[in-house]
Amino acid sequence: MxxxxxxxxxxxxxxxxxxxxxxxxxxxxxxxxxxxxxxxxxxxxxxxxxxxxxxxxxxxxxxxxxxxxxxxxxxxDFDSYLIPSATFDALREKGPLPLAIETDFDRHIEERRARLDTAIEQVTVLARQGELPQVRLNESGLIISPLKAATPPATEIARRAAYDRLPRVKITDLLLEVDAWTGFSECFIHRRSGREADDRNALLTVILADGINLGLTRMAETCRGASLRQLAHLHDWHISEAAYGEALGRLIDAHRAMPLAALWGDGTTSSSDGQQFHAGGRGAAIGDINARSGNEPGVAFYTHVSDRYGPFATRVIAATAGEAPYVLDGLLYQQTGLTIEEHYTDTGGASDHVFGLMPFFGYRFAPRLRDIKERRLHLLPGQEAGPLLAGMTGEPIALGHVAAHWDELLRFATSIRTGTGTASAMLRRLSAYPRQNGLALALRELGRLERSIFMLDWLRDIDLRRRTQAGLNKGEARNALARALFFNQLGELRDRRFENQTYRASGLNLLVAAIILWNTRYLEVALADIGTPDEIARHVAPLGWEHISLTGDYSWNVEDRPDPDALRPLRAVRSLLAA
Known part of the structure; x- marks a missing residue:
């Protein structure tokens, strides 16, 4: 140098x-x-x-x-992204660091060594006995059979019967009802005075314009009683990313407290995935082209979804950007009462850096790796995989390098935890290095160790595979609802500014969360009315929208809104047959 x-x-x-x-x-x-x-x-x-x-x-x-x-x-200097060394030393001396792992290097590695030894032994024994669940592992290689569907056949009948009972409702009436339950519109206070909006209906109109991608100009033409000037003023002074986050938190917290939501999950697992939206019109230049999503430019909305279907975080990322750096952002910076312990992604959200960083914050990372058979196990020095796993074993972990940079890794994770920098910004910086620096290599080696433990758990634990598949399925089903809502302007983003793209993504996610909350509350009544047992009800998702009118004149009929403690009457089966 x-x-x-x-x-x-x-x-x-x-x-x-x-x-x-x-x-x-x-x-x-x-x-x-x-x-x-x-x-x-x-x-x-x-x-x-x-x-x-x-x-x-x-x-x-x-x-x-x-x-x-x-x-x-x-x-x-990358060091400038981190908390000052003197501050880190003071935090370390004062008490335990705000991290979820053993901060003593030797004890941490010995615990990981014991876990890896146990996993190797169990996988080897089960493989020789032919008892690895839906996995065949021998000297010839590894074969993992696809998971079989676990949804009972009666689920579709129950789903149709329940949704047939739900009241038909306009999207505006749905938002009014959800706002009466949660008061989420109170979060959109004036940027300067801190006061709530005087016209609650006009504020909801602005949020709806973001969520369905209609824009303020066309919304003013479609919505009675709201001028473009009024809507633009509300958007400029009351709409912000922080307000959207706080409002989303209210909806997610209200939803996770409902008895039916508890059937879908315990609220401790989540998944995340990106959804591509094309960039059209004059703003086409804002988007990058991702070959996996076609040859049209666009951006992606990266969204985190809980096991109770609640989309608790979203953000806009470039179409060509890797998803892995953003996995931790949604977990660390969400504004809900969720306590996530296990998180799922597809292959695009997985990297060794993310594997290495997740345990620092108490998360178990369980991605669905498409190429798991081609990936290698990396063991600690002195460990043996045995002849059965020898073909899957790569070079050992560079333990000396990790030890030399252990304090830097702790400082790096503490900087993220204390908010000195976001996880995505720091991980993007590390992963952008063509020739990775010492800290990046140490985190990669630590990630290889965590990934090796995970791969062995994946082979021996079919419940882990099922949880991952179920979590990702919930995220993909949520994406279908989001695509149906974001239908205006051909479903394309026409805004050049990143801030406006963020508002569209946040408005869409808030709208999705409102529909999920509304559906869940009415599905509770409908499922109970038709006598659906819990083992069937847990497979009925709150993501339907056939009963919701998304188009037409957007009017706000406050007089027709039920009281907050009352619901609209369910539809009768006879009236459906007559129709």
Missing amino acids: QGLLSALTIIAELYRTGKRRLPDRVPLRFVPSAWRPFVLRDGIVDRAAYELCALAQLRERLRAGDIWVSGSRQFR
Whole structure:
């Protein structure tokens, strides 16, 4: 590193003085082998090649974070993202760090070693006995059979019967009813005065315009009694990302307290996934192209969903951005009373960095890895996998490197926990390095260890596979409802500004949560009315929208709204048959 900096100093001096020849002795240790035939010609240093090599190496070192520029935003020292070393030392000396793992390195590794030894032994014994659930593992390789559907056949009949009983309702009436239950509109206070909106209906109109992607101009034309000027004023002064987060928290907390929601899960597991939305019209340039989602530009809404179907966090990310850095954001910064212990993603949300970081905050990471058979187990030094698992074993964990950077890892995780920086911003910075720095490599090695434990758990625990599949299915079903709601402007984002895209994503998620809450409350009554047992009711999702009118004139009939402690009457079966 010092050799490169010295070379750059020499080059700068040449340009300052106007000299053409390099000094007789110049630093060469930084020159890679691929560059040496060009830099050294017959034992003589070629100035042009030397300069190009030095600048190329400077670019790589800047990207890797090994060299930084004082005052720069893009090429900041990574240490500046973390809490000051003195503050971290004070926190450590005062008491236990706000982390969920054993902070003593030796004890932490021994606990992980014991877990890995146990998992290896159990998988080996079960495999030799042919008792790995829906898994065949032998010297020839690994075969994992797809999970069989666990939904009872009577579920579809119960679902149709229950939804046939739900009242038909306009989306505006649904929002009024949910607002009467939760008061979520109170969260959208004036940015300056802190007062609630004088016209509650106009505020709900603005939220609805975000949620269904209609926009304020067309909403003003469609909604009676609201002018564009009034809606724009409310949006400018009352709508904010923080307000959307607080309002969503009210809906999620109200929903998770309902008895029917408890049948769907205990509220301790969740999943997250990205949903692609195309960017159309003049704003097409705002989007990037992701080959997996077609050749049209767009962005993605990355949403976290609890096992009770509640979408408790969402954010906008670039279509080409990796999903893995954003997994922790939704878990750490959500504004609900949920206590998540286990989280699921698909392969796109999984990386060794996320595997390594999750335990620091008390989360068990359980992604559905599409290529699990091609992935390698990484054991600690001195551990043996045995002949049955030998074909799945890769290079051992670089334990010495992890030990050398353990304090940095603790400081890194503490910085995220204390809010010095977001998890996504820090992980994006680490993963962007073409040649990863010491901290990134240490976190990767720790993640390999956690992933190896998880892979063995995946083979021996069919309940873990079922929970993961069920969690991801709930997120995908929620995406179908979101797609149905976000139907205006061909379902495309036309806004150039990231702030407006965020409002659309937050409004859509709030609308989804309101429909889920409304459906759940009425499904409780409908399922009880038709005598549905709990083992069937737990498979009926609150994601239907056939009974909700999403289009037409958006009017707010407050007089027709039931009292907060009352519900609309269910539809009678005879009237359905007559229709």
